[in-house]
Amino acid sequence: MRQGAFSLLEKPCRNHDLWDAIRSALDVDAENRRRRAAQDELAQRFALLTPDERRVMQFVAQGKMNKTIAQELDVSLRTVELRRQSMFAKLGVDSVAELINLLFAAKGLGAN
Numbered sequence: 607m608r609q610g611a612f613s614l615l616e617k618p619c620r621n622h623d624l625w626d627a628i629r630s631a632l633d634v635d636a637e638n639r640r641r642r643a644a645q646d647e648l649a650q651r652f653a654l655l656t657p658d659e660r661r662v663m664q665f666v667a668q669g670k671m672n673k674t675i676a677q678e679l680d681v682s683l684r685t686v687e688l689r690r691q692s693m694f695a696k697l698g699v700d701s702v703a704e705l706i707n708l709l710f711a712a713k714g715l716g717a718n
Contacts, residue, residue, distance in 0.1 A: 648712050651697050659693040662686060666693075666702060667709055 612631040615623055655663065665675040676686045699705045 644711075648708070652712065654696040655693060656689075659689050659696070662689040663693050663705070666690060667706060669702075 612634065613627045615627060661679060662675060665678065670678075672683055672686045672690065676683045679686070694700065694705070697705065697708055699708055
């Protein structure tokens with residue numbers, strides 16, 4: 607069982623039990639594949655970010671305002687706005703709340 611067996615059926619087993627075990631294993635496999643696909647898709651979205659966009663993302667996630675971010679990064683306010691807009695577009699989010707949810711999802715999946 608520790609090496610990946612899904613269930614243990616004793617011989618002789620009924621066809622019903624065998625098919626139930628197969629269906630259950632396929633369901634678990636489908637869920638694992640779905641999770642891996644979600645994790646891969648999320649990792650690909652984060653990989654699109656430039657290092658500058660990642661820095662802005664960290665500050666935005668901390669709840670800092672664009673003006674404060676600009677001061678801390680020693681760049682113009684417009685630069686922060688452009689990086690923020692680009693980061694939101696690449697990640698496919700429209701708000702800070704969606705960004706936070708995405709970051710939590712990435713952390714839960716081990717992606718970021």
